[in-house]
Amino acid sequence: MTGVLFRTWEAPAATREWPDVATVADHVGVEHLVVTRHALVRQVLADQQTYRPDNALDAMTPVPVAALRILTRHGFRLPPTLANNGHPSHPAIRAIVAEALHPRRVEEQRAWLTAVVRERVGRLAADLDQGRPVDLYAELAADLPLLVLARLVALPDADAAVVKEFTRAALELFWAPVALDRQLALAEIVGRFHAVLREFAKDGPGMVADLRAHAESPDIVVGALFFLLVAGQETTSQFLTLLLHRLAGEPAVLDGLRAGTVAVDDVVEEGLRLVPPIVTWRRVTSRDTVLGGTPVARGTSVVLWLAQAGRDASVVPDPDEFRPGQRGSRRHLAFGAGAHRCVGAQLSRMEASVVVAETARLLAGAEVVRPPWCPDNLSFRMPDAFVVRRRAVRRCQEASSAQTRQSSSTP
Numbered sequence: 240m241t242g243v244l245f246r247t248w249e250a251p252a253a254t255r256e257w258p259d260v261a262t263v264a265d266h267v268g269v270e271h272l273v274v275t276r277h278a279l280v281r282q283v284l285a286d287q288q289t290y291r292p293d294n295a296l297d298a299m300t301p302v303p304v305a306a307l308r309i310l311t312r313h314g315f316r317l318p319p320t321l322a323n324n325g326h327p328s329h330p331a332i333r334a335i336v337a338e339a340l341h342p343r344r345v346e347e348q349r350a351w352l353t354a355v356v357r358e359r360v361g362r363l364a365a366d367l368d369q370g371r372p373v374d375l376y377a378e379l380a381a382d383l384p385l386l387v388l389a390r391l392v393a394l395p396d397a398d399a400a401v402v403k404e405f406t407r408a409a410l411e412l413f414w415a416p417v418a419l420d421r422q423l424a425l426a427e428i429v430g431r432f433h434a435v436l437r438e439f440a441k442d443g444p445g446m447v448a449d450l451r452a453h454a455e456s457p458d459i460v461v462g463a464l465f466f467l468l469v470a471g472q473e474t475t476s477q478f479l480t481l482l483l484h485r486l487a488g489e490p491a492v493l494d495g496l497r498a499g500t501v502a503v504d505d506v507v508e509e510g511l512r513l514v515p516p517i518v519t520w521r522r523v524t525s526r527d528t529v530l531g532g533t534p535v536a537r538g539t540s541v542v543l544w545l546a547q548a549g550r551d552a553s554v555v556p557d558p559d560e561f562r563p564g565q566r567g568s569r570r571h572l573a574f575g576a577g578a579h580r581c582v583g584a585q586l587s588r589m590e591a592s593v594v595v596a597e598t599a600r601l602l603a604g605a606e607v608v609r610p611p612w613c614p615d616n617l618s619f620r621m622p623d624a625f626v627v628r629r630r631a632v633r634r635c636q637e638a639s640s641a642q643t644r645q646s647s648s649t650p
């Protein structure tokens with residue numbers, strides 16, 4: 240089972256036969272209790288006293304002194320703020336962030352986002368018409384969530400490419416099995432941008448100013464910004480890519496979307512259930528306990544297999560089928576649950592619904608050239624590309640009708 244831990248999305252259907260909880264050692268020999276069933280994952284998420292969030296951002300590969308030195312040189316500190324904060328300070332910090340991401344403010348971005356996506360999809364369709372393959376990750380999904388986030392929350396003035404490099408480096412440094420050389424390189428990238436965030440946190444406006452007014456230490460403001468940038472855009476661009484890829488293989492759903500017989504929101508929920516960008520999330524036990532009949536010692540790392548919980552046959556009748564609107568489809572745990580449930584859920588849903596609605600037609604005429612590939616990671620899918628081209632049969636038809644047009648216009 241060890242190999243599966245960092246590539247859970249490739250786990251075969253046989254994992255259904257896994258026990259409800261299973262102890263798995265990682266690449267450095269640390270044991271984790273993997274929780275596979277929906278009811279047990281929920282139980283853990285609901286009990287913040289026994290299952291604390293403190294280890295949410297702990298590095299899976301211990302950070303060696305040399306890399307710590309690099310981080311320290313940049314002034315890197317990550318105190319408990321949001322996802323890893325089980326302390327009484329959490330609700331107030333969360334409330335400030337939640338206000339910035341209020342569903343009303345999110346909804347105000349819909350028209351703007353629709354225009355941006357429509358324009359991009361139009362350009363991509365033109366490229367496809369010209370016979371050019373297009374990368375729906377790089378050219379559509381990668382930076383969209385960052386653009387939207389920047390309209391809701393004041394962020395440091397940095398190129399999208401720089402932010403993406405930083406956030407992807409953070410996901411690798413903390414959640415992947417990494418070799419020493421790579422850790423040093425990642426620490427440099429993460430540390431450098433952390434310093435940018437620290438500068439911005441000193442006098443940035445909006446949500447940052449609200450956090451500054453409330454927080455006892457500037458590190459709290461930086462920590463919140465850090466997590467928001469990682470969680471608030473990388474996850475959604477991953478999700479958009481994975482969902483578009485899944486939809487490309489679901490012609491009946493695409494037909495239904497175009498005909499208006501399948502609801503966009505149902506497609507988004509089924510996507511969150513089947514291809515969540517965060518496949519697992521961690522907690523740590525604060526005392527000896529029992530979970531699903533298994534004794535669990537204090538201090539155990541508990542890995543909640545969110546993606547597998549979404550495929551629990553006790554919750555959905557057709558766990559592996561993409562059936563928008565099927566019973567139980569919305570009961571996935573892609574956003575977690577309880578006190579730390581994702582505050583960006585509404586935002587990512589809005590973004591996904593716009594993208595699905597605007598790309599259904601384009602996807603229906605496309606075929607996959609290169610599916611997304613994701614590197615080893617405990618929690619995050621990090622698709623690298625998703626390339627499509629105009630479907631072959633369509634291309635043949637177009638080629639032959641172009642030929643007909645040409646020969647009929649030839650004197």
Ligand code: HEM
Pocket residue numbers: 284292321322323324333336340388466467470471472474475478515516517520572573574575576577578579580581582583584586587
């Ligand atoms: C499809 C996209 C997303 C998924 C699947 C996702 C998933 C998650 C998960 C699993 C958690 C941990 C929940 C728990 O511990 O119970 C979380 C927490 C969080 N997410 Fe998201 N997220 C997404 C998008 C976003 C966006 C767009 C934002 C903000 C712009 C965001 C901000 C946060 C924050 C701030 C937390 C920490 C909440 C707290 O500890 O109180 N997420 N998310």
